[in-house]
Amino acid sequence: EDIFASYVMGTWDIGALRVIGGVRVENTRFSAVGNQVEVDDDGNYTVTARAADSSYTNVLPGLHLRWNASDDWVLRFAANKTVSRPSFGDISPRTATNAGDEEVRLGNPELDPYESRNIDLSLERYIGKSGILSLGLFHKSIDGYIVNTVTEDDAAYGGFEVTRVINGDKATVRGAEFNYQQQLDFLPAGFDGLLVGASGTWLDTGFDAGIADRAGEDFMLPRASKHVYTAHVGYEKGGLSTRVAAVYRSEYLDTIGSDGRAYDIFVAPNTQLDFSLDYRFTPRVSMYFEAQNLLDKPLELYQGVRSRTLQNEEYGRTYALGLKVAL
Secondary structure, eight states: OEEEEEEEEEEEEETTEEEEEEEEEEEEEEEEEEEEEEEOTTSOEEEEEEEEEEEEEEEEEEEEEEEEOSSSEEEEEEEEEEEEOOOHHHHSOOEEEETTTTEEEEOOTTOOOEEEEEEEEEEEEEETTTEEEEEEEEEEEEESOEEEEEESOOGGGTTSEEEEEEEOSEEEEEEEEEEEEEEOTTSOTTTTTEEEEEEEEEEEEEEOOOOGGGTTOOBOOTTOOSEEEEEEEEEEETTEEEEEEEEEEOOEEEEEETTOGGGOEEEOOEEEEEEEEEEESSSSEEEEEEEEOTTOOOEEEEESSTTSEEEEEOOOOEEEEEEEEOO
């Protein structure tokens, strides 16, 4: 994948208001070689090479405003257009056919990137030299959002369950976000290295998948949780830096079933707790320790309703200890 980009940008200061406007043009050229793998009932397989290529151009304008209301308050506004390209795994020209399990998994080299028109508004308050409190509102209108689908009535693969990625039609995202971070440097010596932080994101989404068999249905945006909350407590002073962080993510839609809502695949709510520590002995030598998934939560997927567990993966807790030396 080769991307050629050019842009023009201008900045204007009008008293306490800064205006930044411009446009970016990106041309993308993509080529790939993949394989078509067919496995028969006896486990024998054949491999056939496949190739694909494409080229497209995106024009991405943007306008950003920042108003310094006072020494501690900042108001920001942005209106822009962005692009998100398919992953290499999604656009690879691959086909995997398993006759024994009656399953087919397809890449889709004809996928288009999806474009989003965005409006963002945020209010920020800076707290001393090391803190920030912010509240933001946003709206996104998306064309061609990429989603996984699964169907059992594909005309080209009769009797097989077919999984592929496609471009949907229209999607909208409306939401709000809150963020607070501060180092408690006003506390007495020894405690002034304490860090605290919390954030939350709330989404209201709608998605038209453009699937004929489910025309008229409105879906939540795939891979977008309605609620995401984070919180952390840490300490930084001298050569020591440490954090305990928790993240909660509500359920989200992962794969749309072309044959009905009972076939939609969701990822269950999840809470993860992690710990990290870094100690710098010298400017060049430091030690780190990381502990992830301390609550030992699994990755759970279900189909249609929560009681129909489709996949449950347990990873356990993960620990890492190391020494870093800058040469």
